[in-house]
Amino acid sequence: MTAFQTRLADAATVTEQTLDALLPTAEDGPERIAEAVRYAALGGGKRFRPFLAIESAALLGGDPAAARAAAAALECVHCYSLVHDDLPAMDDDDMRRGRPTVHKAFDEATAILAGDALLTVAFEILGSPRTHADPAVRAELVLCLARAAGSAGMVGGQMLDLQAETAAEALGEADVMRLQALKTGALIAASCEMGAIVSGADAADRGRLKRYGAIVGAAFQLADDLLDVTGSEAEVGKRIGKDAARGKATLVSIHGEDWARRRLDALVVEAGETLAPYGEAAAVLVDAARFVAVRTA
Incomplete structure (x- = not known):
């Protein structure tokens, strides 16, 4: 395994452990909602x-325990978004991460509540003194995640995505890029920025890490669009071909597969240039951008 692969696997392991410790159990409320929440957030992904949050904090000398807590909060928001995106009223998906989606494994109402619970526990984690001793840092973490997840970020992007399905004309390139920057890019950029916040970084470092995250977010979504065209359902772990079936415009449908691969290469270069001031210390994050561009799942 490469250094990047090892660190990604380590981050997955520690995030799983942190989530397992922080997510609600049957002792905290109704057993069924605890089961649904844990089904949604544990055991995959x-x-x-x-x-990105853990490595960004490590790059800037942040406290590892605080970074792990922030990372867990991020994953709660991400998992909540997947649960709600999969609902019949949204993308209507039956499979996620190679197993039934939450509304299929439980029921639609329970899935809605599980998503609500995950979103709420994310901010409970960030607001806890156990995450960081400095209340100003905790407040900045809350603000950063809230902005990235709300109507000016991920939720806004999902709204644009839903509207695009019934629009009279397919979206053009600028509109697709705006949609994707909100729906996918905002939370990925926030992941890197939150790592900087945990570290007490200055505005320059915080802005640089956020910019890197936005670039990686663009690459992540472009690679996802490619997988929707070229990937296999077994590898990806969810239904593919959805965009074409719904007549949704993507950068791949607008420009083609060859353009998309060239653009991915350019984004990897841009990500590396953004982190150039950190030299070899940022090598794992540079490799993360490469991973995003060539991933098959």
């Missing part, structure tokens, strides 16, 4: 957003 690359934990890429937590990895």
Whole structure:
């Protein structure tokens, strides 16, 4: 395994352990909601957003325990978004991470509540003094995640995505890029920025890490669009071909597969240039951008 693969696997392991310790159990409320929440958040996923938070904090000398807590909060928001995106009223998906989606494994109402619970526990984690002793840092973490997850970020992007399905005309390139920057890019950029916040970074470092995250977010979504065209359902772990079936425009449908691969290469270069001031210390994060561009799942 490469250094990047090892660190990604380590981040996934520690995030799983942190989530297992922080997520509600049957002792905290109704057993069924605890089961659904834990089904949604545990036992799967690359934990890429937590990895970015942990590695960004490590790059800037942040406290590892605080970074792990912030990473767990990020993953709660990400998992909540997947649970709700999979609902019949949204993307209507039956499979996620190679197993039934939450509304299939439980029921639709329970899935909605499980998503609500995951979103709420994310901010409970960030607001806890156990995450960071400095209340100002905790407040900045809450603000950063809230902005990335809300109507000016991920939720806004999902709204644009839903509207695009019934629009009279397919979206153009600029509109697709805006949609994707909100729906996918905002939370990935926040992952890196939260790592900087945990570290008490100055505005320059915080902005640089956020910019790197935005670039990686663009690459992540472009690679996802490619997989929807070229991937296999067995590898990806979810239904593919959804965009074409719904007539949704993507950068791949607008420009083609060859353009998309060239653009991915350019984004990897841009990510590396953004982190150039950190030299070899940022090598794992540079490799993360490469991983995103060539992933098969």
